[in-house]
Amino acid sequence: MSMHKDPGTVAVSPRTLAERLDDVPASTWTSCPQCQLPLYGPKLERMLRVCPGCGHHLRLSAVQRLDAITDVGTFAELDGGLRSSDPLAFHDSTPYPARLERMRERTGRPDAALYGTAAIGGRRVALCLLDFAFMGGSMGSVVGEKVARAAELAAEEGMPLVTCSSSGGARMQEGILSLLQMAKTTAALRRLSTAGQPHISVLTDPVYGGVSASFASYADVILAEPGVRAGFAGPRVIEQTIRQKLPDGFQTAGFLLRNGHIDAIVPRAELHGVLARIVDFHAAPRVRNPAPATAEDDAGRRDGGEPPKGPEGPVDAWQAVQLARHPDRPRADEYIEAVFDDFVELRGDRMTEDDPAILGGLARLDGIATVVIAHRKGRGTAEAVACNFGMPHPSGYRKARRLMEYAERTGVPLVTLVDTPGAYPGIRAEEGNQSAAIADNLAVLSQLRVPVVSAITGEGGSGGALALCVSDHLMMLQHATLSVISPEGCASILFNDAGQAPRAANALRLTARDLMRLGVADEVVPEPAGGAHTDPEGASRRLRRALRHQLGRLADASMDECLQQRYLRLRAVGSMVER
Template sequence: MSISTVRRETGAGPEEAAWLRCPGCQALVYRKRLERARKVCPECRHHLRLSVDERLALLLDEGSLATFGDELAAGDPLGFTDTKPYPERLAAARRRTGHRDAAVAGTAAVDGERLVVVALDFGFMGGSVGGVVGELVVRACERALEDRLPLLIVSASGGARMQEGALSLMQLAKTAQEVARLHEAGLLVINLNTDPTFGGATASFSMLGDVVLSEPGALIGFAGPQVIKQTIRQDLPAGFQTAEFLHERGILDLVVPRENLRGTLAKLLRLHARRAGGSAGSPAASGGSPGAGPWVTEPAELSRRDARAVVELARDTGRPTALDYLSHAFDEFLELHGDAAAGDDPAVVGGIARIGGRPVVFAGHQKGHDTAELVRRNFGMPNPEGYRKALRLMRYAEKFRLPFVTLVDTPGAYPGIAAEERGQGSAIARCIMRMSRLPVPTVTLVTGEGGSGGALALGVGNTVLMLENAYYSVISPEGCSTILFGSAAEAPRAAAALGLTAPDLLRTGVLDGVVREPEGGAHTDPLRTADAVRAALIAALDRLSGLGPDRLIEHRHARFRRFGTPAAPSPTPPGE
């Protein structure tokens, strides 16, 4: 995917050519126009490769980069020669790039947010990972650990450096263990994988970040496409190993156009920043107040509604969805995608958010307002990949000691053959177990349907709230009717018997409070409902913010331990 340079009729050399041929669409593009567009083709949006200097200039605040490790230089441990000796290849690459090896490391800033960065240069021997590159990655990790700063790893690499043999292979372990130390220390690691990222880079530091980003069209994988074709003798699918291909399969969090990369990085860094004064969440910082929240706690204060009517309101496609609340009840949100293993289930959305000045990790069921979106999001019924995405977000919240906030709105987990084959029950069980032991505040709000274990997987909160016209049930009324009465025709009768409405759930202690809706339901005034949701979430987080990890786990344990034990006392309300 190299650039073909077209000489002008004057006979000028390639370095002086005014026109370049895009490798994506083959269009001739005026060089200066291409440079103004950050080397993104204006015709087809193909992202051409950048040198390491161009990449760092694009991402970092001007003048903020202070490099380290500049003195490192590769030796020739094996006396390796192919068509020419290894030292000659190194010398040629140094002359061509102006760098001593295929990586640059230093401290820098993005929109004023400090970080450590290490970036690989494909222009230097294909960005191959030898001893110097491995050492620079390790030193970047060590500096991030020492200074308690986030680490950004920018990759463009064909893999391990063959000229250094097994010593190059050892860089995978050397770098991976340093990234592991950053995770153990609760420090943010961001991967930006550019075209191409393969082999030893992908199998170590390039895929180990908390967040993994890429540019459109970037090729990313372990084995290269030609190696795969020659090995398995099969044609590869369209778009194979592109960033979009991996994003659809849950491996990459985001595919970000080049012009948006800097802003996305700045937002990520800002959402993880722990500033003096406590934006991590004291009551004063978030604007709420401890004590009773803006919700109803007494069943008698709620209007008694027909259970079947409540179910119909909860299912109304006009009701605000999780993404609607994220737009109107939260200050900002950056969605992360995928379970980092097998898929990105659109029935579950999640990421990093801020509400009332406090950063949180968010996960929620997502339905839709029209048939197309409802179908695409499987009517809010997650597959195992959706629950594993939520599980990944729980781990994220635990690592960064951020509150975990969930919005529940699902008929239940998807009851399909493939879902069972991929371990639906196991995925739900692990979510319930992990959320029950999170050492951070957990707040759940049921906004629509709370269907069975598929809902509870995101519902093990220190504080569990529900909107007034939502419901929470062990099974759908139709399912209950079919099992107990022989057909779905008795669904209204089953709904009434299941005790699934807000007053019922307050009486049994399943809920801590009920958030009132506008007259007629949340869909009649979504903005007013979002304001009520925001106030409730902020107040719930404020009440929990003063509790330490052990106390939060103890309270949550006591909250759920009491169910089914009629005479057991309720746990002491948090914050009292």
């Protein structure tokens, strides 16, 4: 064997990674600002600039954001030539016009916002996005004008508005004119709301000041990317003002969700799909004729008189209470999954917290767009404790009211599913004004200008249940109950013996059969033999048929007549004689 070297080969000494990277264009590689992982540029772009190591969401330009949330090639920009002037002749370290020109050269954009129309999931929307790279996404005259024009366009052409915010707040170089953009944009959004079109706000890191306190927060649905920082005042300002160190996680996406300020945290890769579902909900039909009645429908539907008797015949009141409380009875989230075609949960009361005892969001039933609100008890001990056993705080009822008003603004019917021992009777609930929260719901439901159908699926405890019960049609599952107080509470107060609960249950006339006779319930939905817990799928099918029929029946009714009938129904409640 020859031992001489092949003259065509060249010995290459080993090179370190750093040495090899020196030969790669600088723009090809970057590092994650959170975990410092080296990131290959083209791969990072394919991953929508989300770090594969720690999940950190790196910042996107407005154009990159368009690619991430809209259908490819559908965006059409409007009024792209709008440019800020220099109303104050402002000069700090650089004259304002020179600063603007430098930003235009750096970003290729005339200002920090672009707006126009696009498709998301095949549905047309108005769209306005901020680019943090242009003066920190600050809101001056051009940004405010584009947001307002986008809202007006959505109202005029009857389509949703989607905004994506990334901003440090107002643009100081435009002074009071910048501040007033807050009022201008929210006024335009109020007109959009009055026109019945939704505003979906997407928060991307960061969102502060005038943008946070105006159009970014004034929305029907607010979504945030993971890791977003958002609030009115920045953390440095807060610490300097109150002289306190802020807690970990302050003003982050998790903080916003826990405190009821946003509806959901959505990873960037999922954002297009979630937006498409929400936009599609608003394009769903609002009017549908009643589905043809079937023999099973007729067997389950009554306009009065004796309700249907199940295969085991009627049960007494205490048996009904036990069945209504059965631990295996279907819960709200299980009914929603089985009854509705799609469901997007919305969270938070926009003030203090998200109460898990109230579950609500956007759904479709047989294609009909519907807002659903339900009491949520939870399944199993840990979940039941987390949901406070289905006993809402005031924040839960405020969340419910927010969703009721959402249904009214967008003209979709409301369905409520009731299953609660009652409103939570605790110190924090009283501090939060539980009474006013329930009273507000009763008042809103009495005049809500959309069809309302309520279904009591388990136990209906006192005012906490009634806060979701005022409706055009009240149905009860066969073994559900509705009462002014629990049988145990009644027995303790009136019979001085909680052990007399079975006697109290019968005296209270709280069964579906009793409520039909009293004219309170309109319909009893039969349950499978032995109760809904023996066949949850069968119980869900029957509930679905009943809800579908009633929504169809109410869809073509005059809303003025519905409201009049709803009021007369409430006025007729009671039993008295006059002498």
